Amino acid sequence: MRTLTPLAWPDVPAAPPRTMTAVVFDEFGPPEVLHPAPVDTPVPGAGEVLVRVAAVCVGRFLDVALRAGRHPVKPALPHVPGVEHAGTVAAVGEGVSAIEVGQHVAVWPVLGCGECEHCGVGRSEACARLRIAGVHAHGAYAEYTVVPTAAVWPIPAGSDLDPATAAGVALAGPVAMNQLRQAGLRPGDWVLVQGAASALGATTAELARHLGARVIGTSRAAWKRERLTERGLDAVLDPTDPGFVDEVRTLTGGAGIAVAVDDLGEPDIFARTTDVLAPCGALVSSGAFLGGRVPLDLARLYTLNQRVLGVRTGNAASARALWEEVGRGFRPVVDRSFPLAEAAAAHRFLEADENMGRVVLTLPTD
Numbered sequence: 001m002r003t004l005t006p007l008a009w010p011d012v013p014a015a016p017p018r019t020m021t022a023v024v025f026d027e028f029g030p031p032e033v034l035h036p037a038p039v040d041t042p043v044p045g046a047g048e049v050l051v052r053v054a055a056v057c058v059g060r061f062l063d064v065a066l067r068a069g070r071h072p073v074k075p076a077l078p079h080v081p082g083v084e085h086a087g088t089v090a091a092v093g094e095g096v097s098a099i100e101v102g103q104h105v106a107v108w109p110v111l112g113c114g115e116c117e118h119c120g121v122g123r124s125e126a127c128a129r130l131r132i133a134g135v136h137a138h139g140a141y142a143e144y145t146v147v148p149t150a151a152v153w154p155i156p157a158g159s160d161l162d163p164a165t166a167a168g169v170a171l172a173g174p175v176a177m178n179q180l181r182q183a184g185l186r187p188g189d190w191v192l193v194q195g196a197a198s199a200l201g202a203t204t205a206e207l208a209r210h211l212g213a214r215v216i217g218t219s220r221a222a223w224k225r226e227r228l229t230e231r232g233l234d235a236v237l238d239p240t241d242p243g244f245v246d247e248v249r250t251l252t253g254g255a256g257i258a259v260a261v262d263d264l265g266e267p268d269i270f271a272r273t274t275d276v277l278a279p280c281g282a283l284v285s286s287g288a289f290l291g292g293r294v295p296l297d298l299a300r301l302y303t304l305n306q307r308v309l310g311v312r313t314g315n316a317a318s319a320r321a322l323w324e325e326v327g328r329g330f331r332p333v334v335d336r337s338f339p340l341a342e343a344a345a346a347h348r349f350l351e352a353d354e355n356m357g358r359v360v361l362t363l364p365t366d
């Protein structure tokens with residue numbers, strides 16, 4: 001099993017530099033469009049904090065698809081990508097009292113408007129004005145970021161969480177928790193995670209296991225299935241194997257899957273997922289990068305009292321619940337880190353499907 005050397009949390013200078021290095025792109029295209037550039041260090045306004053970044057994740061959709069011009073949002077160029085990250089608070093803006101300079105934090109900068117009916121009932125994931133730093137605004141492929149306090153999650157006191165692991169859980173964790181909560185997961189349930197070696201899939205599979213579920217994970221690659229088996233999943237299968245459906249039925253004693261997670265959107269894999277879904281089961285999706293047009297047998301769905309539900313992202317309640325579980329020992333799967341200057345190599349690595357869990361970019365911490 002690959003293990004990462006824990007990264008140190010950075011110290012912060014008394015006065016942040018006026019300019020900093022970021023990795024930007026000035027045109028949409030292949031990984032090579034990413035390059036370092038000097039930019040102004042942002043200054044925190046009221047209710048905001050300045051974070052000295054130690055680690056930032058590379059996401060399939062929010063980073064790779066955005067850079068390639070395949071994301072529905074086309075940010076103004078040049079753009080600094082990078083969404084979920086972790087680091088040390090370097091300065092705080094006016095009116096910030098709950099967060100202090102020097103604190104170690106994870107940042108999940110996916111925020112609802114705070115005013116609409118969905119935000120009003122704690123379902124900011126349904127907010128039509130959801131904004132994501134790194135997508136709609138400059139992000140964390142940079143030495144410093146400025147983020148609102150609502151995006152900041154202090155690392156639990158006494159925790160051994162390092163910045164790469166904290167960044168690895170910052171977004172995927174609240175999303176995975178929301179998936180499992182919305183699906184109504186109960187301890188002992190059989191959970192199927194399609195694409196369980198992916199950054200989000202690995203987090204969901206590990207979290208379900210941590211919460212007491214019996215978890216079946218899938219990958220098309222034999223080496224990833226080996227790694228998933230080493231991590232202690234109850235079973236690991238190839239989703240393209242013709243015997244997949246029978247095997248799941250056997251594993252679950254004929255009962256089927258209570259909670260299935262499919263963030264892929266590949267028609268054949270989705271069809272097999274619905275074939276093994278138990279009566280009253282829930283199939284949850286938070287992604288569909290392989291297309292998303294999938295077959296659904298409505299007659300089967302209603303007669304078996306099943307649900308298919310979308311979960312766009314996490315919300316404050318799922319993030320709070322997630323961080324409680326981090327305090328109880330839950331950890332995401334962080335596969336590999338690259339220095340920020342090698343962001344293009346990290347993008348290529350992800351595009352080649354070579355990752356098993358989260359990929360992070362790291363910055364110097366001294």
Ligand SMILES: NC(=O)c1ccc[n+]([C@@H]2O[C@H](COP(=O)([O-])OP(=O)(O)OC[C@H]3O[C@@H](n4cnc5c(N)ncnc54)[C@H](OP(=O)(O)O)[C@@H]3O)[C@@H](O)[C@H]2O)c1
Pocket residue numbers: 059060061172175194195196197198199200201218219220221224263264266269286287288289290311312313314350353355357
């Ligand atoms: N809503 C959110 O907040 C959120 C957050 C993160 C991710 N996501 C979504 O989750 C999905 C995965 O993203 P990620 O960042 O976790 O991905 P990732 O780490 O890049 O992993 C990609 C996954 O896709 C699978 N895959 C690739 N091509 C495939 C094919 N032709 N057929 C079947 N499987 C294939 C790979 O499976 P193998 O193991 O078989 O190679 C791997 O598990 C995406 O749809 C993304 O948009 C959503």
Ligand SMILES: [Zn+2]
Pocket residue numbers: 112113114115116117118119124127128129130
């Ligand atoms: Zn809103």
